Structures are given as structure tokens and as C-alpha cells.
Amino acid sequence: MIAYVINPGSASTKLALAELERGENPNLPAQLRLQLTKVEIEHPALSSGHLELGRLIADLTAAAAGWPAPDAVAAHCGLIGQPEPGAYRVTPQLAEWLLLHPHGEHTSNVGAALALALGQERGAAAYIVDPPDVDELRPEARLTGLSGVERLSRLHTLNARLVGRRAAHEQGLRFQDARVVVAHLGGSISVSAFEAGRIIDTTGARLDEGPFTPTRAGTLPTRAVLDLAYSHPRRDVERTLLCEAGFVSLTGTADLRELERREKTDAQVKLAADAFAHQVAKSIGAYSAALSARPHAIAITGGVARWESVVARIERRVGWIAPITVLPGELELEALAEGVGRVLLGQEEAHDWQAPAALGT
Ligand SMILES: Nc1ncnc2c1ncn2[C@@H]1O[C@H](COP(=O)(O)OP(=O)(O)O)[C@@H](O)[C@H]1O
């Protein structure tokens, strides 16, 4: 099978030709054989609000011109309204709706329009896969200690489900038969509990809960949030919590490569790295306890998983819980290919999207 997969970014868009075949292990049917030919198309550093689609579609079409015709085109996307996991058929209505409902500063909302255009150009159906608001939370995970305030399911679904599946496969288990905790440690962070292939609980991301990130505060004591909220305009508080917190506030930089170089000689950097590992380990422990029994595997992914001494700290803290799989960076192109590949190979049915009444705030 042949698929084109698209992962839009603010300064470049990644495109790949995916050649997919069934795997060799009959016990792990979702373990597909995949070969990716990747290209990266750079464009001006634009927010999703005004990324000029026509030029990018022309660039994508040109990049794929010599490729074999695809059976499908798939793209990363933004929030579509608490969907099921898996692939959704892209219609003009879905593509348009995503452009009108950008997900924060992300450009992933243009993915559906790009997939639709490239699919029309090459005579193939277009799909999106595993949106960030897939919602499978258990009822007891949705409630908070205040009636009317509910926790939201927001996570790096596309990468986390692939990494969770890979971690289960490493233990010889199908994803739907495994209990896995996935810590996606990127510029944004989510720690999630997967049971029977479903996201039963998650820290969420952005202004939800969880460890601090390169620029974000993560979970703070409620009294501190109240102090901030009643002493500054909301816009300023959100900027502080999302852009001026985390490693930036503790060390002065969000460039963790620099911190990796400094940590041996800079006590403040070492303490911040210790605190980060402490928070990630506590989250992994908490989301291990969210499962009905001990996890079969723990997976650590995202760009920060390249910081080896931090990963080593986390492994020392949680290695007693379950075997740990480390997959640094993000495997979103692979996840798109495998997600649409499972549809093309008849292993999963694609969903049809209906516009939601409202997005969870
Ligand atoms: N080799 C590395 N060592 C330490 N940190 C790294 C390394 N590579 C990337 N990072 C950090 O990972 C973060 C970005 O993670 P990534 O998952 O790529 O981000 P995003 O969430 O934007 O996709 C940045 O803070 C960056 O400093």
C-alpha cells in the first residue's frame, strides 16, 4: 500500500511517501512493515492563522510529483471535538472547520486541508489520524473535586498511541491487550495511561496538569494560581504559565541542549533537571496507578527524551514499575502512516466526522 503523510509545522511541513505492508508476526497484526521517504518543505515562520495554503499545496504537489500514486493521504490535525481514536475521512466541511478552529498556536489545523487538496490532485481519499482531543477517559478520571469542573482529554495522541503500541509490542503484547504509560516530553508534555488500547486517563497538556516543560509551569499549587490570577490580567497570567515558566523560569533558557551541556557545572541547572525528572517520575507513577493493574510497559518519548541524564534519572525512579521503552523525538509521520495503513489493510474502519456542538474548553 502507498500513502502520503503530512505533518504541518510553523516553519516547515514534513511530507513522506509511506510504503506499507502487513507485518510478519501473526500475533502482532498491527506491527506493520513501513518504509518512509521523507521531505521537509520550509516556509516562512507563520502561525496557523495565516499560513498561505495555496503555496504550500503547490510545494507539496511538486515534492510528490515523481512518487507512485497513493492509496490515501493522511495528515496531522487539531481538535475536532472529543473523537474516537483512529482515522477520520476528511471532507471539505472538516477541512474548513479545522481552519476556523485553530488549536492554539499550532499549525496542525491546516493538515486536513492539505491532505484533501493533495488527495484530490492524486485521486486518493484523505484522512486525519488520532487528533489531540481523542476522549476515552474513564468516568472517575473525568471528575474533579468541584461539581461542574471536568478534566479534559488533551494529549499528543498521534505520537503517544504509536509509542504505546511499540512499547507493548516490545513486550510481545498487542496494544489492545496491554497496559502502558506514555510520557511525551516535548515542548509540550502529556503523561497518559493506556489500557486495552484506550486512553483511560491523562495529565492533559497546555493549561491542564502534569510536569513543567521547557517553557510551561505545569501543575502549580492552587493558591499560587489564585495569587497570580488576582494580581495580573488573565492574558498576562497565561503568557507567564505557557511561555515564561518551566526551564525558562528556573534556568533562563528553554534550550535543553544547552542545559544538558551546563548541568555538570551549573548547580541551578542540575537542580532544575532533578526537579523535572522528579515531576515526570511522579506523573508516571500516578498514571501507573490509574491502570487496573501494574503496567506492562512505560514509554518515554518527545524531544526531551534525548537528554540522556534526565532519562536516566527517570528510569532510576520508575524502572521498578515496568520495563521502559525510550523513543526520543516524535514519530508522527510513522503514526500517520500506520494509522491510515490499518484502514487500507482492512484492520480498522475509518470514522465519519460530525461537527461538534462545542469544543471542550
Ligand atoms: N538532544 C537534546 N537534548 C536535550 N533536549 C533536547 C534535545 N533535542 C531536543 N531537545 C528539547 O526538546 C524540546 C522540544 O521537543 P520536541 O518534542 O521536539 O518539541 P515539540 O513539542 O515542539 O514537538 C526542546 O525544549 C529541546 O530543547
Ligand SMILES: CCCC(=O)OP(=O)(O)O
Ligand atoms: C494537546 C496536546 C498536543 C498539543 O498540541 O500540545 P499543546 O496544546 O500543549 O501545545
